Amino acid sequence: MKLISKILDIADSGVLLNKGDARSIGxxxxxxxxxxxxxxxxxxxALIDTTGTLIEPGTIGLYGLTSRALSVNDGADVEVWEAPKPASIEFIKKKMNNERLNAEETRAIVRDIVNESLSLPELSAYVTANYINGMDMDEVEHLTLAMVETGNQLKFSSRPIVDKHSIGGVPGNKISLLIVPIVAAAGLKIPKTSSRAITGAAGTADLMEVLAPVEFSAEEVQTMTEKVGGVIVWGGSTNIAPADDRIIIVEYPFKIDARGQMLASVMAKKYAVGANLVMIDIPVGRTTKIPDIAEGRKLAREFIELGERLKMRVECAITYGDAPVGHTIGPALEVQEALAVLEGATEPQSLVQKSLSLAGIIFEMAGKAPRDQGYLMAEEILRSGKALEKMRQIIHVQGGDPTVTAESIPLGSHMHVVNAPESGYVVELNNRSLVSLARLAGAPQDHGAGIRLHAKPGERVDRGAPIFTIYADRAWRLKLAVEEGRRLMPVLVEGMLLDRVPTEYRL
Amino acid sequence: MKLISKILDIADSGVLLNKGDARSIGxxxxxxxxxxxxxxxxxxxALIDTTGTLIEPGTIGLYGLTSRALSVNDGADVEVWEAPKPASIEFIKKKMNNERLNAEETRAIVRDIVNESLSLPELSAYVTANYINGMDMDEVEHLTLAMVETGNQLKFSSRPIVDKHSIGGVPGNKISLLIVPIVAAAGLKIPKTSSRAITGAAGTADLMEVLAPVEFSAEEVQTMTEKVGGVIVWGGSTNIAPADDRIIIVEYPFKIDARGQMLASVMAKKYAVGANLVMIDIPVGRTTKIPDIAEGRKLAREFIELGERLKMRVECAITYGDAPVGHTIGPALEVQEALAVLEGATEPQSLVQKSLSLAGIIFEMAGKAPRDQGYLMAEEILRSGKALEKMRQIIHVQGGDPTVTAESIPLGSHMHVVNAPESGYVVELNNRSLVSLARLAGAPQDHGAGIRLHAKPGERVDRGAPIFTIYADRAWRLKLAVEEGRRLMPVLVEGMLLDRVPTEYRL
Known part of the structure; x- marks a missing residue:
């Protein structure tokens, strides 16, 4: 059918057809x-939208990317017909029918995810079918390799290449800011790609961005790692395993995490940067993705098996996830806390110990330290100032200011201290409420926004003593967070009034 | 977060956010x-699209329906925050986890489908979960009733109300144009809503549109049915069981038909028009939705059970589906053929017999004829001219010209006769190829386009004798169909050369 182009000022790819014309084309x-x-x-x-009114019969609306790909202008003649469905539709249907997919079929699906040949509803059917019918380890392996192949890869000339990953769900988990420089200071290469927070208060990429640019190409990541041993960058700009970015969109509303897909997406990113030694942090707790230790061990075994198939050595650390790591949540606050540790602070214990334990496991895996001596080696590197020196090199190579100090990090200028309403022991920190509060205050976009905890579970506080401080870059953000804080009650003190009707509880 | 509106000239509802702002909002x-x-x-x-370029940070693009619902203009201030997910997301997730849904949960999902609170990827997850995990008959009943409740319903003061439905997949299936007037001529009420073809050559609504308008509100359908006993209208404009229209969009690429959903969508439409006697036509054959008689019987039992639960009496006719019904495919051609039968033609047998059999079953169900006498009663009504008279009343009440005759129906003015390349018996008509050819010629949008068969399976043709004619309203459409006809080979004559390399087969 012949139609007249009408360019629509929408950034996406796609076309908008009159409903009558759509029928006519079938x-x-x-x-x-x-x-x-x-x-x-x-x-x-291009994928089709339809309209009864906006586009006249005989006309076709072309969205930005599509009109540019065609290089047509308003009023140009185009010929249209129904495009054949991508072959991967049949493979998705096979998975819906609970049949196993082979490597070729999986590759076709992932290729069509990455080049956006599959629409989001089609992708949703694939993700749902994987979730319901599951994947065996062969299929997970194929999916991992397909995710690797459809993106960029780093190729280092020497081994080992080290990487780490945290499954997530714990606020304040700034450990990469310590582990990467400690590991690199020992002469190991660790090209760490990381994510920005979507629903969290700060991803590792958000943290690093306080110190230096984080958007680099895969080539730049490789060059910088070869130069100083490690980087901390945002994975999104490297085009490493990009299929995951689209899969996340359809998983998001259901907060599902099809096990096989999660394994594949984590390991594809590690494989693609060339890592052969991988350390996986699995935080366990009621508010994390893994509810108990048994489940954590099961996931660990799956990571290890997948690693063996991919010729990567994997070790997993099952960690405590029911309270934030350290005392701070939010980009600048977390960076300040991590830098202070690199500069010599011995607190907070939860941050120092977790970071040293995980770096220690990496040293043992790499043969840098004998069994059970990794922690001491990591501690030595931290205490000697070598990790701080390495962090400065990393900041410098990424284009940041290497003379930065913990004290110089600007925090939000608007603050509100929340005091204990009663004397007693802190019995609970609610991870989800803490994250909500930090987000309301402006994190992760406002770097200075976040929360500093003055007491952690098990500590005694006196009535009127500060239990946490909210920071914000903007006054109205602080107001929002303070108001909402009354409702969210992120810190529970034993004996504290939990509710009062009508609500008059003074935070 | 506060943003400045920018109105986007897109008919849909939705908003377009800068990617940075989207992150900031979370x-x-x-x-x-x-x-x-x-x-x-x-x-x-509203549902969110994101863009890196089109919308500046601090600005929000509002699509047509959304800007109108808000009554804002370009440059107006709006406040935005993440909307809570509809509760039905959790129920969809329950279905993904293979749990049964109760009536309330199903109702919430269907309500959110109809008011478009669920995005298409979310709807796709629901449809995929239903397809994989299945629905038991309780769930099908709940889904049926939820589909009824979320749309318009007819309320007739008298009983019985009759309806019919064909499962589809057979081209040329114009039987409703005969069954509705025959049934209504016997004094029964039959408010027939029908569909337009999406991938077929002509739906019943496409056929009736050759004779009269077909777009009416539910109230109009009821009034007209009360007046003349029957109508043949397009279901889409009645807002009867509208959930189905959106479900079809996500099923379409996979050509899946989750059994429970299909049962629910058919029966919801019958229930909503108030029908208590329902006749279901189940065409069986390799190219229809139901491959064999055993499968047809199983489906029939499910329809009957669902009917019992809904207090509707259901009978099913398992019919032959491997060849077109009658000799014509395409709107005007099919209407001409059906009108000719109403006017007294005794051919084509496949059309006359199927229509009389099915109308006869309805008469027996309604107690109008004793067992095994329904066919004769239907035949009598047809032969007497009462069915023709009733059809004219129906055409008239819908606003068409009641003096129309078969001969007066304008067919496509561009024709091409295809002759038998060899003498022999017609061994096969390929339904899918015939439909493709009719569509290439312009059906269903071009009313005059379609195919007339001159021979059907089992008939002998001599070399050079016409086997079918292609009709088109437009010359270029005919050319397209003739060219493609060489490749599609919709009619196979025994002994005919099926292929030749290089291809030189003369159609």
């Missing part, structure tokens, strides 16, 4: 249209 | 945003 919303520029003969395939 | 593409008009205080919820 396509529905969500199907694919082949669009040919009559003048040049160039052809693209 | 939302991803596909999540929901609550948007508040600062001036009026009115608030709407």
């Amino acid at each position: 396509v529905v919303e969500g199907a694919r249209l082949q669009v040919k520029n009559h003048a040049t003969g160039s052809t693209v395939s | 939302v991803v593409e596909g999540a929901r945003l609550q948007v508040k008009n600062h001036a009026t205080g009115s608030t709407v919820s």
Whole structure:
């Protein structure tokens, strides 16, 4: 069918058809249209939206990416017909029918995810089918390799290459800011790609961004790692295992994490940076992704098996996840706390011990330290100032200011101290409420926003003593967080009034 | 967060956020945003698209329906925050976890489908979970009733109300144009809502549109049915069981038909028009939805059980589906063929017999004819001219010209006759190829386009004798169909050369 182009100022790819024309072509919303520029003969395939009113019959709306790919202007003639469905649709259907997929089929699906040939509803069917029908370890291996192949890869000339990953769910988990420099200071290479927070208060990339740029290409990551031994960058700009970025979109509303997909997405990122020694941090607790130790051990075994198949040595640390790591939540606050430890602070214990334990495991895996001596080696490197020196090199190579100190990190200028309403022991920190509060205060976008805890579970506080401080870069953000704090009650002190009707509880 | 509106000329509902702002709010593409008009205080919820370039940070793009619902103009201040997920997300997740849903949970899902609170990827997860995990008959009943409740319903004061439905997949299945007037001529009420073809050559609504308008509200359908006993209208404009329209969008790429959903969607439409006697036509054959008679019987039993639960009497006819019904495919051609039968033609047998059999079953169900006498009663009504008279009343009440005759129906003015390449028996008509050909010629949008078969399976044709004719309203459409006809080979004559390399087979 011949139609007249109308360029629509929408950044996406896609076309908008009049409902009558869609019927005439025999396509529905969500199907694919082949669009040919009559003048040049160039052809693209695009997903279809339909409208009853906006687009006249005989006209076709072209979104930004599609009109540019075709190089057509308003009023140009195009020829359209229904595009063949990508072959991967049949493979998704196979998975829906609970059949196993082979390597080729999985590769076809992942390729179509990455080049956006699959629509989000189609991708959702795939993710749902994986969630319900599960994947065996062969399929997980194929998915991992397909995710690797469809993105960039680093190729280092020497071994070992080390990497670490935290499964997530624990606020304040700033350990990468300590582990990466400690490990690199020992002469190991650790090209750490990390994520930004979507629903959290700060991802590792958000933290590092306080100190230096974090957006680099895969080549730059490799060059910088070769130069100083380690980096801490945002994975999103490296195009490493990019399939995951789209999968997350359809998983997000259900907060599902199909086990096989999670294994594949973590390990694909490690494989793609060339890592052969991988340390996985599995925080266990009621508010994390893994509710108990038995489940944590099971996941650990799966990571290890997948690693063996991929010729990567994997060790897992099952860690405590029911309270924040350290005393701070939010980009600048966390960076300040981590830098202070690099500069010599011996507190907070939860941060120092977790970081040294995990770095120690890496040293033992790499043969840098004998069994059970890794922790001491990591501690020695931290105490000697070598880790601080290495962190400064990393900041410098990424384009930040290497003379930065913990004290110089600017925190939010608006603060509110919350005092204990009763004397007693702190019995609980609610991870989710703490994260909500930090986000309300502006984290992760406002670097200075967040929460500093003055007491942790088991500590005694007196009535009127500060239990936490909220920081914000903007006054109205602080106000929002303070108001909401009354409702969220992120810190529970034994004996504290939990509710009062009508609510008048003074935070 | 406060943002400045930018109205986007897109008919849909939704908002377009800068990726940075989306992060700041803590939302991803596909999540929901609550948007508040600062001036009026009115608030709407909308699904989120994100862009890196089109929308500046601090600005929010509002699509047509959303900007209108908020009554904001370009540059107006709005306040935004992440909208709570609809409760139905948790129920979909329950189904993904293979738990049964109760009536309330199903109702919440269907309500959110209809008011578009669920995004298409979320709906896709629901449909996929239903497909994989299945539904028991309780769940199917709940789904049926939820689909009924979320749309319009007809309330007739008298009983019985009759309805019929064909499961589909057979081209040329114009039987409703005969069954409705025959049944109504006997004094029964049959408010027939029907569909337009999406991938077929002509739905019943496409056929009736050749004779009269088909777009009516539910109230109009009821009034017209009360007046003349029957109507043949397009279901889409009645808002009867509208959930199905959105479900179809996500099922379409996979051509899946989750059994429970199919049962529910058919029976919801019958229930909503108030039908208590329902006749279901189940065409069986390799190219239909039901491959064999055993499968057809199983489906029939499910329809009957669901009917009993809903206090509707259901009978099913398992019919032959491997060849078109009658000799014509395409709107005007099919209407001409059906009208000719109403006017007295005794051919084609496949059409006359199928229509009379099914109308006969309805008469027996309604107690109008004794067992095994329904066919004769239907035949009598047809032969007497009462069915023709009733059809004219139906055409008239819907606003068409009641003096129409078979001969007066305009067919496509461009024709191409395809002759038998060899003498022999017709061994096969390929339903899918015939439909493709009719669509290429312009059906269903071009009413005059379609195919007339001159021979059906088992008939002998001599070399050079016409085997079928392609009709088109437009010359270029005919050319397209003729060219493609060589490749599609919709009619196979025994002894005919099936392929030749290089291809030179003369159609």
